[in-house]
Amino acid sequence: MTADERDASEAARWWATAVSHIEPGSIELRDRPVQDLIGTASLVDVIWLMLRGSPPAPREAALLEAALVAGVDHGPQAPSIAAARMAATCGIGLNNAVATGVNMLGDAHGGAGQQCVEMLGDIRDRRAPGGSWRQAAEEVMADWQSRSRYLPGFGHRFHPVDPRRDPLIHLVRGAVADGVVRGDFLQAALAVEDVLARRRAGARPVPMNIDGATAVIYAELGFQAPLARGLFVLSRSVGILAHAWEETGQGRRNKGPIPRTVLPARLPQPKDA
Template identity: 80%
Template sequence: MSTSASTSAHDEAAQWWATAVSHIEPGSIELRDRPVQDLIGSVGLVDTLWLLLRGDLPSPRQSALLEAALVAGVDHGPQAPSIAAARMAATCGVGLNNAIATGVNMLGDVHGGAGQQCVEMLDEIRTLHTQGRDWDTAATEVMALYQARSRYLPGFGHRFHPVDPRRDPLLRLTEEAVAAGVVGGDYLQAALAVERALRQRRAGARPVPMNIDGATAVIYAELGFPAPLARGLFVISRSVGILAHAWEETGQGRRNKGPIPRSVLPARLNAVDPPAAEESAS
């Protein structure tokens, strides 16, 4: 191969994998054009996450708001499918990374995707508001479209909590950020309008306030993250809890952990008593 042909192939390969996220050469690592040695010890993990996704560093108030949303979503106990799956996987002889991947791969449209769907819904409400509707009218119109397709409204209501304890602190921080001019507040207004519409529609019935997906969707949208990244950021957040649960499970000595204890299995499935049979069976 001639020198010019070799150079052309090299350039083509370089362009094939060209990225603005990072640049690596022998002795050099740059993240968004910033040398990694300048980031280590001076930039936190949340700021680095922002940097890689957005290309710049957040202000301290933006960083604090994003961190609050990430902290709020880290865990929801072993009854959450993603956590339960990771704990079972950890007893099956796979590595810790496989157990984490098992949990993360459970985060789909129904479990873990409501934040993305809520941002999309709030975007639609905001668009109608910019076209002249007041917030309540815009929310009612968009809600009707969503509830014609499903009885579930993404980001509102919770099967476990009458009022999600994560809602109030997240919205309070968002309100403070709006007052300080850190974020605009449109997505917060859209979400609160949905809550008002739900209260009026369900007068006298159990309220359906914002849940963690709705409250974090407000924050992600206010900070300028597009809807798909609302799910991506939730995955990063929840992977922390998945890791903790998978690690705890590895220390408890169980093998082939199933969804319910052996003692409550039907009698016909519990007839074989020797532990070796339980531990070796798939």
């Protein structure tokens, strides 16, 4: 083997991956020629294929698609959307505006799905075989709330009942009934809702929100907790892109968080100025 051949072999090992394989005239995604996927596989099919290594069953793909659709947008007041819209007026490219919005998706905004998958997994693991889901939920909720009163995936600052919760949970129930998924994470989430309802008898309920309902789906489909956040990012990127594109056509420059017409004539000065 020549020195050039050794270098090429070492470079190939350095970048070795099972995700894709590229050669002149050939592109394979998880060992499947891309030309065989074009026109036959949906984007959701390919997302699953790339993350999991094999294509989903049709009902699995339908559940994943429902979760992705549900998380696309939540209006311009959402920090990720607002940031993208403001960035789009600052003379940067559309890709930069989208990246600005995506980079706002952290633990407090966009990370609750990942956290909820972790919490539901704790409940599933805590429950003894044949034991009570509610008891397991109470124990795990106590653990989580010893660190923070916030339970990821439950309650919403704006919606008394998140309108995305019921259709998603309905789909999961159907998938459980048909043997598509097991239903353990669904039972864990419903147990949390039950405990919260008992605690707050007569008060405003705290049902699952979009993060909780999609966490149930991602967990039932076997996605690891960090991928719940990654999949939400993919979903919300669609809304971010749409808002950033709309903003670019409105002609504003350096859009701020509030209209200039309501800004004070003179900004307040620090007391020790």
